[in-house]
Amino acid sequence: MICVVVNNTKDWFFHSPHIKVVSARDYLTKEEYIQDKNIKVFNLCRSYRYQSIGYYVSLLAAARQHRVMPTVATIQEMKTQSVVKVLTADLEDLIRSVLNKTPPSVSQEMKLSGKTVPTFTMRIYFGHTIRKEYERLGQAVFGIFQAPLIKAVFIKPNGHWEVQSIVPISANEIPDDEKMWVVEFADMYFESKSFYHKKRHSAPYDMAILVNPDEKGDAPSNAKALKKFEKTGEEMGFNVEFITKEDYNKLAEFDALFIRETTRVNHHTFRFAQRAEAEGLVVIDDPLSIIRCSNKVYLAELMKRARIPTPKTWILHEDNMERILREVSFPCVMKQPDSSFSRGVVKVEDEAAFLSGSSVSL
Incomplete structure (x- = not known):
């Protein structure tokens, strides 16, 4: 029903x-x-x-x-402008491409920090927009914020369009001249096969495995390992489906999320983990683990407090670089604080390499 x-x-x-x-x-x-x-x-x-x-x-x-x-979870996310900004970070290029290519025909303005800036309001009904030029952008927003009726406001404060707010709207907020479109879009949505999500088998649980097909040598799991995960999951009673960053809107269909893409905090993998956790899915890696395990400063402090033997470690910043240079011996290893899978890790042979590596890291 x-x-x-x-x-x-x-x-x-x-x-x-x-x-x-x-x-x-x-x-x-x-x-x-x-x-x-x-x-x-x-x-x-x-x-x-x-x-x-x-x-x-x-x-x-x-x-x-x-x-x-x-x-x-979606309601709460749309309430907070900072959360909306984070969740739409991956849409930045699409927003600028679409709105620069087809500038809004109706010019609106608003005051922002004492400055008048152009604004554009776009309504998204069941994933569709009235103007076809904005359809791709509307579907992308709908993919992130799964609400039937959405109002997205964009502003152009510094020569580039960006998201100002995205909020759900109610049926009585639909303008009279747009109601015929809502009828059409609603019928299209309810008739679409994608709405009637069916499990592939009769297994009691659905698990999504997030992968990046473009991530080759540095991927956490290669194709052979992913096949083994799929086989083992099905043997344990899971329907297993591989998803990519384009499938953010499908998360609520699953019971568990297994991230097999390199995770970072300022990245779509972290946003996937956040949304999945908010939806009640079992998540590996969960958001807190991503924050902790991807940060070398945190791990160094944690191991120090737990008295786990480690090589001598310094937290390098602009104010202590000269002091550390006097204390360190070569060769040494320099790491970026927020990285994984040996990215941002270099072997430093001498003082010149140390200073060069420091300038890149800082």
Whole structure:
């Protein structure tokens, strides 16, 4: 069953054989929606603020094991501008490419730090935009923020377009002249095969393995190892599916995420781990492990406190470089603080190499 949940059923302006329009109160209280686990919920309530009725629709949908859009995790992510900025970092080139190639026809402006800057508002309905020129960008935003109705605001403060905010909107916020498009996009979405996600086998659990096909020699696992992971996972009762960074929007379909791509904090692998953990998946590597294990400064401090024997270690910065140069003996090894798989690791043979390596690292 597909349920579109709204505050008042009059808020939803079209009917489709694919969906059932339900009031939020009925969804939260009626037994038929409490007991049935095979329900897909599209939460279009007027507000998603904390402890509002819209918030509880998404919260209890998760508790009932219903597939819900947006999830509470998505709602929380969209509330915070800094989180939105982090999650859309990978879209920077796409945003500039699309909006520079097809500049918004309607000029809008806003005050930002006392300066007037151009702005552009784009509405995304079930992953689609009214203007086809912006479709690719709309789908990319929808891939990150799985909400049925989205308003994305872009600004151009320094000659380049960037995200200002991305927020979910309710059905009654749709302009009248765009409702016909919403009807079309909703029908397209509900009829699409991708919406009806089916397990490949009858295994009780689904596991995603995040890989980067372009990562060759430095990849954590080669093709042979990945095949073994897949085989072992299936033997243990998992449906195993390999995903890439393009599949961010599919995370909620899985029960576990196994990251077999080189992880970094300022990277999509970290954002995958964060989203998967927020969705309740079992995650390897989890976000905290990525933060800890990819940072040499943290590991050096941890081993020192645990009294684990290690080579003499210095934390190098601009103010202590001359002192360390007097204390260190050659050859020595210089490492970048945030790296993995021997990247940023060099053997330093003499003072000249030390100074050269320091200038690169600092």
